[in-house]
Amino acid sequence: MIITTFIILTLTFFLVKLLPLEPMTGTIAQQKAYCEKQTYLGYFIRTNMPSPNLGNAIELTENGVTTYYYNKPIILQYGAWLKGIFTQFNWGVSQYIVPGNDAINIIGSRLGYTVSINVIAILIAIPLGFIFGIIAALNKNKPADHVISTLVMVMISVPSFVVISVLMLILAYSLHWVPSVFPYGPNISFGERCAGYVIPVCALCFGTVASFTRYTRAELCEVMSSEFLLLARTKGLSRGQSIVRHALRNSLVPIVPMIIGEFVGILSGSAILENLYSIPGIGNLFIKCINLHDYNVLLVDMAFYTIIGLAANLLVDISYGIVDPRIRMGAKAQ
């Protein structure tokens, strides 16, 4: 897993660094600070003379002295990048988002919004999905099941940006119940803050509830038709007893790891949401980085997603073993 992460990050590094050097924006002082930091970290070469064979340069004139900054060869930059990460956990400097600031700090300042929205969404979605799944499974092939299954089908199919737009249209623009832009900043009351979370949480729940319902229903249906449940009923347990004591517990086995997977799924899927609802999270940052070509921040953001994704895979595998001791990953087949 570590090797895969490493290779993916390396590949992304090269892909990103293949992009052309962008002209700078901001004040001269900010640009200077950025270029100096880049030079210090080993990405740039600073010269006082233009040297055309090094490619495009960033020219900065301050107090009548022009300094030229050139990209180092990519492989040297890569070395510098690795050195920066491993020796001082320095992932580079931001170029446009907050010029001259450390990329890792930018991510850190925005992580809170993304994680809080996702955690709330998961906390709401799990019980809902679970309840609907159980209702559907227990009323299999009855009207309740059909209604739930159809809804699940629709909820899974409708693209998330449509859901978000429609939610914004109804809740924010037509009914005016919640703000139409995510409220953030120092002077926001608790009520407003809560209202701001309604749309993102609903939008994230929408798909998650659907997939939880579907998984729970499928699992529970399978367990319900299994032989040990028949045995339980034959022993004299009531339907309720057998469901609570045997069916539910066994159907939980594949669902618990799914929760972890789902969390990562919506963590990365909230980029559109954050972009549309102007939430200052890392998904929004990702889009911003790509549009502004702020490559260093982009790299950290991507590294974050990659690591989270792969770590989640690992966690899912481990949690299978914890939830159900019969499953041991990597154990020899008998």
Added chain:
Amino acid sequence: MSEKNLKSDNDFENSNQNTDNNITDNPVNNFNDESSFNKPEYYDANSIANADDGSEVSKDSFSFVQSDKKLHDQKFTTKPTTFLKDALKRFSKNKSSVTGGIILGLLFILAIFVPIFVPFSTKNDHPYEQNLPMKLFPAGSGFWDGTRTIHNQTLPYEVDDQGNINYDSYVGDPDLENYILKIKNINMGYIDHASSSASGGYAMMEREEAGDLDNQTTFMYCSEMPFDFTSTDPDDDYMLSYTLGTYNRDGYSQMPKFALAIVGHDKASDKTHKKVIPLTEFSSDYGEALPKKKADMRVVQHKTQSVNLSEIVKNATYKENENSTPVSVLSLFVDDSYSFGFIMQSERDLKTAFYVKDFELSKKSATLTEKNNLLFRSFGTENSKVKDANELVQIERDDKSDPSSKYKYWSASGKRFDAMDAYSLKCSILIDAYEQSYGYKSGQIVKGSVVQDWIDKGYVEFDFNIGPKSFKITEKGKKSGEVYIQENGIENLTATTLDSGEKVYTLTCTVLMYKFLGYKSMPVHLFGTDNHGKDLLKYVFSGLRTSLILGLIVATINILIGVIWGSISGYFGGLTDIIMERITDILSGIPLLVLMTVLTLKLGPTFFVFALSLCLTGWIGIASTTRAQFYRYRGREYVLASKTLGAKSPRLIFRHILPNAIGTIITSSILMIPGVIFNEATLSFLGLGLKNLDSLGVILSDNSNANVLSYYSYQLIFPAIIISLLMICFNLFGNGLRDAVNPSLKGDD
């Protein structure tokens, strides 16, 4: 698993066997071959029963039955079913999937034909046709009729002698007036400016520009009131009560300081200029902050106060400058005319606003007579309260146009001074948006070549020396119906002579817009137009077509790559498999967005670059499906048998394994198309996708800005419905197909 599932499972096994055997060239249906069957022996049951008694069974007791008949297996009366037929049968039983398939087919057909048959152009912007609503029925029918409701319009009204409120038609906005179909939802509302059709409200003073040098920016007063402040009788004291508040305008809520002031003519120095003298200390005490929801959201703080004006005036002193001795304010003004008001003092660089309400002046002893209460007289209200700020502001305004007017009650020293939250009638108006866009419109310029054409054909005639009035549409022109200028609608007529000697005429006139824009009759946009004036019906279905083409192309390429990759990986297994698996692992870890950005920046934002970037990692899913299928089938006996007979790898792959795996692969391929469309829409929605082509994602992202969400929601809803429908139908269809092809997977999606 349910009973139904089990049953279909068996079906599947049987049908599977059939296909397996067909493919491995093992004849099963060859029932004519008698030798392969043992002939059944027939015997007499009675003779056996006898034999049980222990006696010898005689030979005679046996007889041949059917010995004269030739026995053959009877032919099947039913035809053997093929795997695909069987799957189709199962599929057609699944009603929701069939419905999904039909709707999908419809969408495909619409995507092909709608862009061909709808005549509007979606290439360029059409500034005259922006944001038209949906229209199917004639205007005024109430539903889908191309009308638009505009809310919160001020409705001018008049109050007659009986106190009834009268209004006839909307006269506020001349741009809308001609197209009104209905006025509805008439309610009381507020407006923030003085108007003849409003009443009440607060008098609001605002310091508009920051950085004003004058600290004491604004004051207001009621003038020329012959009050007698010299009286020593406390019953003659004048009481002043007022409500002051600060007002949060456009997010500014700074508190200006205020003081009570007296204004009068400075007779002492024998000058006639006005003097403003503060009577009280400047203070910013407006009372308590108002809880937000309960009061008007915009009023921040307010307070009602009552003071004895006579006492303040008597005790107030005034200093000309730092060194002079203070003098009584009253001694400054020998004349009887005084004015009162509030001075507003504010920070230099802050915008400020405050308001006055319920300004009341009364005498302790008795009700004010008409003689000494000008306020009473001038406003004709029952008591002396100055309630109607709206009216006051208007008087102040009238006053500006007429300097001789006596009623100089309120003033704001050159600053903005207006009524706030004045009551007025608000209404919603229903207008015919099509008439507004396509009907007669004045001030349009008709180009020279068109006019020249009309002259040549004899449709119009005019004498240039007389001017625009001479312009006439001839009988011939009226008959032809090609002249779209309104008669008597010519505003200007110019002619320029080119170097070549040709005369070019230009008309500024009222024209019938749809003809001016080149349509034969009034266009009807079934789903309206967007804010670039593009017909949404055509736009969305062209977008759907682009998305579908992209989806099909990308899916085809992905399937090709994926099947080949997956076959090799799954068939050979071992080290090859491990290496190939690791490669796909890493490829799938690279974020699509980055890959796409790099490619777009390097190669340009074209359709093929976009397709290419979707193909680069898109095949991984298919590859892993194929690999799993190959793992499943490559160990089967028939494959082994074929191998033993000397079949080479390609034959094993393409003749034996792939045909068995094809069902699952086809299903995941079909589910791949919506996946590609979804990816494309998502990326375009984020502004990273197609730049110069209109796909569903591009249209949706164009139509999901705040403006559309607030006013033209149908522009979002229509494409949203189409893309949702597409996704739902694809999923229903794909899942149904998957269930049909591979019933063992049914239920777990």
